[in-house]
Amino acid sequence: MSTETKDHAALADDFNKDEDRVDWHDETLWWIRQKRDKAVNKLPDWELLRDTASAIKDNVLSNLSVYLQEFEAKAQNNGIIIHWAANAEMHNKIVLDLLKAKGIRQMVKSKSMLTEECHLNEYLENNNIEVIDSDLGERIVQLAKEPPSHIVLPCIHKKKEEIGELFHLHLGTDKGNSDPQYLTETARQHLRNIFITRRASLTGVNFAIAQTGEFVVCTNEGNADMGAHLADIHIASMGVEKIIPERKHLGVFLRLLTRSATGQPITTYSSHYSKPRDSKEIHVIIVDNGRSKQLGRADFRNSLKCIRCGACMNTCPVYRRSGGHSYHNAISGPIGAILAPNLDMEKFADLPFASTLCGSCSNVCPVKIDIHQQLYKWRQVIVQNGYAPAAKKAAMKLMSITLSSPFLYHTSGKAGRMVLRFAPFAVNNRFNPWFKQRDMPAPPDQSFGEWYAKNR
């Protein structure tokens, strides 16, 4: 799938060609948002938890250089080997070198959005290392040769019939059978064999505790643990912002994370990795890849508080109707749209505009990131830096010329009203992007200026 040259609006157009699918996608995500609400409303302390989590993350960001070194020292004391990677290339190289040193050519991986951000799978495959994603949703999009479309629900855009067809092609299931129970059982057998035979396993990190040097990985499927406890070498990749100060703070974050994500009270497994097994290895790769730069942007540093629950995507009216792939970034939705421009302002200049600024994302965010305000601020930064989309730039230039000349302003207003009244076909056509999903308004008889001149 080539998404390199299309922007969010064009990709959303592609997604919107199948209206039934858009409705289904929209309703499914809204249903998850409703499950979140039910879970959240059961906790009288919910808002206090959000405030506390946000304040803990403020503390983390203000003292991150110290916490990272504390985590490193404690983890090393526990026998964990720490690596540092300034960027994606370094991260990928560290993984490859670790595998090569052990003569390993096959690795099993549980969900890690960081490795999606670093394009680790492609890199390893180009170096003749086979990677198999073990999260069911990730395995499905891997078989379909697509990126995940949601950080928590990687194949939320896929219908079960499409998954049945993929499994028939790749895993030999019966043609036409798309029963979720049957398909899941097939994946279980297929991936058990992978877990049993792989000597290396890579996982993400949900939380890394500075005080103790342990890290926590949350899954519902148990795939991170099946991989890690059966492998000789467990590699865990984490962004620098995954640090939390003390073990007791997990109480706050684990209460928030899954309720926000899916409405469950907690994930099935919250695994605390502190020391490697006898004669086995745990490696933690601490990755910057633009995060320290984002930390220096006062208006945008709060985006680093994100705990990757996906609540902002499930609630977003634009995400629900445009699909995760329209964001052409590893992390989609509102949070992706404020993280991505930090990595590449030109390539992701369209994303902060993919929002109605309704603020629903900020209202559900468990760590109270001001997402919609950051979207608004990114628009200004992007335009000031000259990265606004060409059509938008031309329209804004024209508007600026019109608004700065009283003659042009009055004349164009009059002309606009004339056109709408006598020649509506001139604007009600496919060349006017505004008309595509809307009706043009009825033109007023006169402008406010004309009315005021008569009635003052």
Added chain:
Amino acid sequence: MTDREQIINAIAANQPAFSPLPATHFTAEDQEDLASQFADTLTAIGSVVFVVDNLADIHQHIKSNTSADHRVISTIGMVEYNEDIGTNISPHSLQNVEIAVLKAHFGVAENGAVWLTEELMGNRVLPFICQHLMIALPIKDIVANMHKAYERIGNDSYGFGAFIAGPSKTADIEQSLVMGAHGPKTMTIFLMRS
């Protein structure tokens, strides 16, 4: 400059003025009848709960629900299910375990999770690789919420520990919930009166 120095220097240069840690005081939840709240939550997340008198009852339950060709491993003193599964065995050899019977340190009423560290697991992979997981938990060892849970864990040292809440599950195919993704297909909790 190494990547480590580069990252730490950049972060030290860019981090905002120090912001203190907040207090973590939360509403004291109803401490009464934690057992029934725990059982209700467990049922909602797909677990099965039995209230029993003691270990002998659990032993009897397992006997009457398994056949001789099932590999059952227990780490809680049921002699016939006792196997050496420590660090001298390959974890791969546990792939045919049908039932694992383990003890948990405590349970959490608000989310149905139980806390186990690796001493109680016998082998780290056991609670994940078995087809069915059974947990024995004294009824008195239930805390209200995750804050109480971490108070109870305190500064304990462990190589590996996990909160486990229900059977392994996935809803990745059109949000249809399926039990038994990669780990156990069922989880049974025996709440022991003594």
